[in-house]
Amino acid sequence: IISGKVFVDTNLNGIQDGGESGLSGITVVASIGPPTVNVAETTTDASGNYTLSLSAGSYAITTSLLPANYHPTNAPFVIIITLPPSQTVNFGIAPISSVSGKVWLDTNLNGIQDGGEPDYSGGTTVFATPSNGPLSTGTTDASGNYLLLLWDYEANYNINLSVPAGYTTTTPNPVPTTVPPGKFVNFGIAPAPQPRYGLVPCGVDRDNPDTLSW
Secondary structure (H helix, E strand, C coil), X not given: CEEEEEEECCCCCCCCCCCCCECCCCEXXXXXXXXXXXXXXXXXXXXXXXXXXCCCEEEEEEEXXXXXXXXXXXXXXXXXXXXXXXXXXXXXXXXXXXXXXXXXXXXXXXXXXXXXXXXXXXXXXXXXXXXXCCCEEEEXXXXXXXXXXXXXXXXXXXEEECCCCCEEECCCCCEEEXXXXXXXXXXXXXXXXXXXCCCCCCCECCCCCCCECC
16 A cells, blocks of 8 residues: 655645645556556545555556646655555645746836836846745746746745846846745836047046036
8 A cells, every 4th residue: 555645845845844734636646667557546635645555566656737836846756666565655746936027128217117118029038046946047028028937935036137238227136035926026127328438628527528627
C-alpha cells in the first residue's frame, strides 16, 4: 500500500507544516517502466489524502493534472518506491504568483500614464530577482505589456526594467514588492537628456551666458 497527502505548501519547503491544508480532487498515479505504463491511479479526498493498493514491485508515484497556476514544491516530484513494506508519499504544491504591467513613454515626466501618452512598442526586458529561487524574465509586447510568472508565492521580489538605450526611467526602478497573485508594476520611460557640447567665449559663464565672470 502507498498512501499520503497532497497539500498546499504555503512556505514552499516541501513539508506539510501546521496550518497547511490538504487539497482534494488531485490525481495520484503509479507507473512502471520504461516504457512508462500507468498501473493504478486514484484521487485525493476532501482532506487531500489518497491510497493506492499495489502488489510487490517498484513504482514511480506522481501527480497529474495539477490545478491551473499551481506548481510542485517537493523535489523530485516523481518518487520511486519499492513495495513491500507500505510507504507514505506526500506531495506539496503551491500557487504560481504573477506580476504584470506596462512600459510607456512618459512625455510629461510625471511618473503617471496620462491620456495621449503612448505605450512603448520597442520591446524590452522586465525581470524579477527573488530573495531565493530562480530569476524570472519577460519581454514587453507591441503594447508595452509584460507578464512574469513567479514560483515563490508570497516571497519578496525586486521587479527590474532593462531600460532601452537612449531612455531613462521616470518611475522607480527596481520596484521592491511582496507578490501575491495579480500584482501590477508599471514603468514610465522618456528620452534621456542629451549632453550639450560647444565653445563659449572666454570669461562667459557657461550656464549663464549673459553674465561675465572675472
